[in-house]
Amino acid sequence: MTGKAYVKKIRSGEARLWPSRRPLLTRLDIELTERCNNNCVHCSVNRPAGDYDAREREWGAESWKKLLGEAAVLGCLVVRLTGGEPLLRGDFEEIYIQARRLGLRVMIFTNATLVTPGLARLLKDMPPLEAVEVSVYGMKKETYEAVTRTPGSFDAFRRGLRLLRDNGVPFIVKGAVLPGTRGEMDEFEAWAAGLPGAAGLPSYAQLFDLRSRRNGRKNALISSLRPDAAEFVRVSRRHGEEAVGEWRDFCGRSGGGHGGRLFSCLPSGGSASVDPYGQLQYCLGLRHPATVYDLATGSLREAVTEFLPRVRDMRSADRAYLERCGRCFLKGLCEQCPAKSWAEHGTLDTPVEYFCGIAHAQAAAAGLLEPGEKAWTVADGAARTKQRS
Amino acid sequence: MNDKIDLDKVYAPSEDVVVREIEGEVVIVPLVSGIGDVEDELFTLNETGRDIWKRVDGSKPLAAVVRELAEEYDAPAGLIEGDVVGLLEELLVRKMVVEKQ
Numbered sequence: 091m092t093g094k095a096y097v098k099k100i101r102s103g104e105a106r107l108w109p110s111r112r113p114l115l116t117r118l119d120i121e122l123t124e125r126c127n128n129n130c131v132h133c134s135v136n137r138p139a140g141d142y143d144a145r146e147r148e149w150g151a152e153s154w155k156k157l158l159g160e161a162a163v164l165g166c167l168v169v170r171l172t173g174g175e176p177l178l179r180g181d182f183e184e185i186y187i188q189a190r191r192l193g194l195r196v197m198i199f200t201n202a203t204l205v206t207p208g209l210a211r212l213l214k215d216m217p218p219l220e221a222v223e224v225s226v227y228g229m230k231k232e233t234y235e236a237v238t239r240t241p242g243s244f245d246a247f248r249r250g251l252r253l254l255r256d257n258g259v260p261f262i263v264k265g266a267v268l269p270g271t272r273g274e275m276d277e278f279e280a281w282a283a284g285l286p287g288a289a290g291l292p293s294y295a296q297l298f299d300l301r302s303r304r305n306g307r308k309n310a311l312i313s314s315l316r317p318d319a320a321e322f323v324r325v326s327r328r329h330g331e332e333a334v335g336e337w338r339d340f341c342g343r344s345g346g347g348h349g350g351r352l353f354s355c356l357p358s359g360g361s362a363s364v365d366p367y368g369q370l371q372y373c374l375g376l377r378h379p380a381t382v383y384d385l386a387t388g389s390l391r392e393a394v395t396e397f398l399p400r401v402r403d404m405r406s407a408d409r410a411y412l413e414r415c416g417r418c419f420l421k422g423l424c425e426q427c428p429a430k431s432w433a434e435h436g437t438l439d440t441p442v443e444y445f446c447g448i449a450h451a452q453a454a455a456a457g458l459l460e461p462g463e464k465a466w467t468v469a470d471g472a473a474r475t476k477q478r479s
Numbered sequence: 480m481n482d483k484i485d486l487d488k489v490y491a492p493s494e495d496v497v498v499r500e501i502e503g504e505v506v507i508v509p510l511v512s513g514i515g516d517v518e519d520e521l522f523t524l525n526e527t528g529r530d531i532w533k534r535v536d537g538s539k540p541l542a543a544v545v546r547e548l549a550e551e552y553d554a555p556a557g558l559i560e561g562d563v564v565g566l567l568e569e570l571l572v573r574k575m576v577v578e579k580q
Binding site: 095096097098099100101111112113162165167190191192193194195214215216217219 | 497498499501502506507508509510511512520521522523524525527528531562565566569570573575
């Protein structure tokens with residue numbers, strides 16, 4: 091025997107514990123509810139807080155606790171509790187405590203409006219081991235509530251954030267670039283920089299997802315709030331050319347088109363997601379019936395070891411996809427993926443013109459494309475990226 | 480001899496941590512605040528630490544742990560004792576083990 095430094099610390103986001111053999115599941119995303127106490131204009135998951143049908147169908151705490159136990163057995167280290175607004179659930183603390191007692195880190199995505207003194211104390215005494223992620227919709231009451239369409243939500247958010255701060259609960263704030271909030275980005279960033287634990291600029295939601303549950307009217311509203319490609323590039327360049335350099339590097343690393351392979355983003359032993367009703371998916375947006383596993387008919391282990399690998403192997407036969415996305419060296423940069431094609435078109439592989447336009451604008455800004463050039467016509471994207479980097 | 484770790488005493492994992500074994504790694508997850516230096520840390524043990532940890536279960540004094548390991552590894556008890564005390568020091572300072580009364 092020998093030993094110095096017997097105990098090794100592992101910080102969140104650091105190198106993986108298992109370089110060669112990973113657990114069957116490393117992260118589980120749980121959408122505890124579709125319901126939300128806000129009614130944000132851009133949000134893809136916000137049924138009304140009192141939606142009876144949704145509430146009746148949601149899994150109860152016992153089902154979630156059982157699932158968390160199965161996840162821990164599979165080696166899962168991190169669970170993300172999201173929604174809708176997860177704090178709407180009266181049993182949130184019960185589910186949270188169970189996750190922590192199983193030795194899971196817990197990521198909480200919230201608007202913070204429902205943080206109570208009791209919850210803040212719980213998060214202080216039994217920390218989630220991940221910063222609570224708080225979405226912020228504006229710096230002024232008028233701006234904020236024009237987004238949330240919920241009177242009183244601005245004051246409630248400030249009160250919730252204060253409770254987290256006063257209890258020393260680590261949190262990070264995230265913005266949303268909307269027509270009404272664009273003029274407040276400088277103010278938001280200055281405010282965020284003064285918060286405890288602030289590191290770097292806050293992240294923003296900008297290329298808003300459409301409803302994966304495919305609601306035409308809400309999707310039209312969300313689409314109307316998205317920036318066009320030029321605006322996206324302009325906003326990304328607000329602080330200089332760092333973002334453009336990252337796009338170039340990303341193209342260099344992502345290895346070009348993936349042919350007919352649909353799920354280039356999914357490693358084995360990665361994450362899985364479960365919606366409020368026990369439907370397991372690779373990610374919360376991926377709701378195509380062929381990619382959804384009903385946990386009422388099987389187990390998490392079966393879903394992870396048998397079902398998800400079959401999904402991962404799915405390939406496209408769509409001609410437009412194969413001729414464009416399958417050959418495109420911007421594939422790693424582009425937001426198109428089966429979940430996005432599903433939300434936009436109800437298929438797994440129809441090219442999404444909006445994201446295609448964004449990716450081309452990014453590549454043009456990075457000097458990787460000529461004006462009017464289509465990325466899938468570039469014969470050797472890797473060589474192009476190397477040459478122009 | 481270390482003045483904090485007593486080989487005649489019995490130590491056990493603290494109830495303030497959750498200990499998990501995942502793919503051969505022992506992962507120690509803080510359950511309450513004040514275990515790590517910051518709040519987003521997990522801990523693992525090196526190979527030596529893992530072998531010792533499995534025996535620090537609240538059932539026997541550390542001296543017995545040293546004897547068991549010396550037998551298993553056919554190594555001098557003094558060498559083993561250094562490792563056992565070294566690990567327990569680290570675990571105790573992080574409040575991951577407690578002394579059983």
